[in-house]
Amino acid sequence: MTDTQSHGVLPSQGIAEMINDDAITLSHPADSDQIQPASLDLRLGDRAWRVRASFLPGERRTMAQRLPDFAMHEIDLKQGTVLEKGCVYLVELREALALPGNVSAIANAKSSTGRLDLFTRLITDGATEFDRVEAGYRGPLYAEISPRSFSVLARPGLRLNQIRFHRGRAALTDSELSALHDDVRLVDGPAHIDDGLGFSVDLDRGKDAIVGYRAKPHTGLIDLDKLGHYAIPDFWEEVRAPEGRIILDPGAFYILVSREAVHVPPDYAAEMAPYLAMVGEFRVHYAGFFDPGFGHSATGGTGSRGVLEVRCHEAPFALEHGQIVGRLVYERMSERPDRLYGADLKSNYQGQSLKLSKHFRG
Structure with a gap:
């Protein structure tokens, strides 16, 4: 090289x-x-x-x-x-x-x-x-x-x-990101671009609908080799938000989903930016890489929601529907990959909405 x-x-x-x-x-x-x-x-x-x-x-x-x-x-x-x-x-x-x-x-x-x-x-x-x-x-x-x-x-x-x-330098500036969105649309709604592409949380999925999951505090063991094996109720509590709001409990861990459907074109990759203290008393998303082709229509997606792993910290925090909770930093590829997310791989989360890890049934 x-x-x-x-x-x-x-x-x-x-x-x-x-x-x-x-x-x-x-x-x-x-x-x-x-x-x-x-x-x-x-x-x-x-x-x-x-x-x-x-x-x-x-x-x-x-x-x-x-x-x-x-x-x-x-x-x-x-x-x-x-x-x-x-x-x-x-x-x-x-x-x-x-x-x-x-x-x-x-x-x-x-x-x-x-x-x-x-x-x-x-x-x-x-x-x-x-x-x-x-x-x-x-x-x-x-x-x-x-x-x-x-x-x-x-x-x-x-x-x-x-x-x-x-x-070398890979991250797009906000002006470059805005131009890319104008060209190929990176989200299915308004693009909130400020030091990356902002995304918000979806807590309005219909009356009595499940908007997320909260990890139970006392559960059995998970064998990481067993896929599609475990019953969701044994490990997770369902979370509903009839008023479009949930209160995060300190120390609790939640799986939620973004309101926006995200698109990563084939010549780009993206990364969920680190937690910012000004957002609130919680951390969003431990797993931050989005591959080229994520949510791309030519690879089986029509935009894919970002699944949010959320942990609340020091104080209870009221999270509202549509609240901005993080941002994606887009990066250019040095060249287009010879394989894309969802097209050439058995990609577990292409076209996803709210979804737990592949270890759980359903």
Whole structure:
């Protein structure tokens, strides 16, 4: 890769090239669907540690150097291990990096991970931030995992987070975003563009309709390999909003949905921006990547709602229908991917509305 190549998010074929060039190394052969249109799924390795606190290695320090300060015991994942709610774990990943000097990366939880309130972050050697990989990084990758609502059963090979690679500036300015919306319409209603594309919450879905779900505080275990297996009422309470309003309880976790149907054209990707304190006493969306083709009509979508993973913090908060709760930052691809969300992949959430993770029936 050279500096003469286009700036932007690297597409699926660029990620495959990085694997062939050993810029991404794999301790096990790649899964057939591991490469996504604009990201690479990361897989849990065999070793994990229960740690007493979340931590970062710090500049010029490796994870191996810091682990003795925090590790409580080592865990062999090969037979399957329960990751308990409220605990923090560190897991080696099957992927490592030897990035070129002009390529950086950012990581995020996968959609199903966020919808289980399974807080997952990427860590590198020398890291001073979570989920960020500096250009030119060479070394191993680790996932910090902290189940918040449900204890889970995990095994090697599970894909809980994903990584997106950037070359140069990728994010669109507001003027560029406005021009793109005028050209292809990014949402099905008015476009609220201010440091990204704003989106609001849908709490008016009809009389007595379910507007969301709230995680039950005491539930059974979720085996992350079992898809379409669990009954919704065993883990979730239905949320209704007859007056177009709900009050979020501190510490509770909710699955809600955006009022807008979102569209990500094939030559672009998007990311849910970090929580802003001025929005309210809650955090929206742990899983923030939207792939090229999400909600795109040519790939089986007519706009797809954004599913919102919401956790309330210090004080009860009244959330109103149509309230702006977050924003999407659109990024240009360095080139169009050779596969698109919903078209060439078994995409679980194309054309979605309110939807729990793929582990639940119905």
